Amino acid sequence: MQIFQQTPSREFPRQQLQTDLLVAGGGLAGLCAALAAARDGLQVVLVQDRPVLGGNASSEVRLWANGATSHMGNNNRWAREGGIMGEILEENLYRNKEGNPVMFDLLLLDMARSEPNLTLLLNTALFEVFTEGRKITRVKGFNAINETFYDIRASQFCDATGDGVLGHLAGAEYRVGAEEADEFDEKMAPGANFGHKLGHSIYFYTKKGDAPVTFVPPSFALQNIQDIPRYTRLTSTLNGCDLWWLEWGGRLDTVYDSEEIKWELWKIVWGVWDYIKNSGQFDDAASMSIEWVGAIPGKRESRRFTGDHILSQRDIIEQRDHYDAVAYGGWSIDLHPADGVYSKHDGCRQFHSKGTYTIPYRSLYSRSLDNLFLTGRLISASHVAFGSARVMCTCGLLGEVVGRAAALCRRQNLHARQLAEKERISALQQHLQQTGCYIPRQWLADPANGATIASSSEMRLSTLPPCGEWTPLDERMALLLPLKAGERLPEIFFTLRAASAQSIKVALQGSSRPGNFTPDTPLCEVTLNVAQQDDYPVQFNYQSTHDGYLFIIFERNSQIEMALAGQQLPGIMTVFNSQNARVAKHSRQIADGDYGVDEFDFWVPRRRPHQILPALRFEPPLACYATENLLNGRLRPEQHTNAWAPELSDRAPWVKWQWPAAQTITALTLVFDNDFDNAMETVQMGHAQSITPHCVTHYRLWADDTLLAEVTDNRHSVCEHRLAQPLSARQIKLEILGTPGGVPALYSLNIR
Known part of the structure; x- marks a missing residue:
């Protein structure tokens, strides 16, 4: 029994902490930064203002994390993020292949709590930052759950808050909104009609029961569904988390007006649900109910901080390889109209590069402060480039980069900018690759110390026997094969059949840029005449001038069938000239204006377990x-x-x-x-x-x-x-x- 007598006033408890690195923000970027630095020996405090980790990927928002793989809908082959972000994805697949957001929360919390060098402060918001000269020295935070103030000193700081809370309070330079087209020669820079910021979205879950369920809309629900120009796309079968285009707020201050934006999004969500349930347009909606609606919006854009390099559209489209490349992206440049759901524009404007692009270390620290690292969606990038680099798996990858950079700076007594010098940056690039972080068009120097x-x-690819299954060639299909410089492509035999005499063109193409998987360089072409089932030879008499992947492309002829193999192979796959509606409107990227982007065909794989390889025979065998x-x-x-x-x-x-x-x-x-x-x-x-x-x-x-x-x-x-x-x-x-x-x-x- 405790009795507390009346006093004139009371104060909440205060706790002081000292650490090597403070990471502000517990989304995927902040978590990966904290884990990387802790694993490299730093004492780390991770401050998160929410009760769980993961940010937009958490159960509070429930957006799936994606990155350079782009739902396997563009030409970025074998592009899934590595390192700690890859570890999270692989572990989540193992523990949670069903995709339960609560189980994903559990995984992230487990990883953070299992790291002995990491102190996790949940439900803690930073509200004051102290600086001396060009350095941050300490921060103050408050946890409203345990009523405790925290005073945290550190030698290095990382802002992964999404809104840039730490950098903003510290006075660092940043930008909000879109640059003019001529600043970085960005033809995708939006005008005032499209709008200069992306908005927020709130997601929801539905479930179907066995009996009718009544829904009475709240007083603030949207009254007229026709206020949403795209309302005809609504169906009762769509999961509420597919409705990312229920977005709003890009015309407002996406930090200080967040509550107003949230209420408007609730208005939209409940108005949409009222339409689905009560309009009479959807027969199967009677027994449906809403199981969950997000209490906080998924935020896309607010502050972008300024480093020594501002990533731009041309960096992405031209796939520029920076001397200090430490990470990569591969999502499309994905810009949304500022009016969101009320806009007459499409919900997004997406253009892909022909392959992955690299992100320089110079975009991952503040040029205003010597000890402030930047990661996640607030890195140094233009509004246009941010449209690609903002996605969560890319953010997680960038988090690991700054975590390991902070540890390297600590060991070498450097501030963040000094590590960007040309004679120093290779130490970070090599360390990242040693720990499993892939960087396009880079490689480890002597990984096994001269062994x-x-x-x-070792496998020599000679025969993939048929398994008894066949596929019609009813869309363009290509086999991706590697060839070393100086090697000749072997003669390849495919097992084909047709009910009547047919012909089909088979082309050999390569990619104009090393490491890309966009067939844009025609090399050879042959025509096969197919009738009865047989092994048909394809010989191009081609000798490669460089290491690279080749596309053996079968044109469409639905009257011809190809025998399939039962075996899948690492590093070899079949792709199709088709469309993934999640990330593309056509099977070819088409620019409906002068946006400074390339037009090219998409060649995409099928998802497991639906991947296929043709039955084939190589003469001589392919040694790869x-x-x-x-x-x-x-x-x-x-x-x-x-x-x-x-x-x-x-x-x-x-x-x-x-x-x-x-x-x-x-x-x-x-x-x-x-x-x-x-x-x-x-x-x-x-x-x-x-x-x-x-x-x-x-x-x-x-x-x-x-x-x-x-x-x-x-x-x-x-x-x-x-x-x-x-x-x-x-x-x-x-x-x-x-x-x-x-x-x-x-x-x-x-x-x-």
């Missing part, structure tokens, strides 16, 4: 899984498979790395194939499999005759083994003991 390498076998690939420092199928894979008949595959003299080893990082083309959207959509077929689920790792580790339940592409004590060894051996049924593949063993 020689041997394996139990050489053991030596493990030493080239490339972590993805880019310009080649870059992977080692054993022969299909090899039941006990192994790889050995050997040195003439003993090596001192502190950590080993394996980079396996885990189907980097699979867009592992976090919530809502759901997935067919909890582990991708090629994932190595069971392996042993040996140092000389000592067993370092046996892992029996792996589901990750990046497997880091940090040793409690450095060891000395002349040989490392990897034994692969299990997969979920696919061909195992390995890209690298990175040794530190």
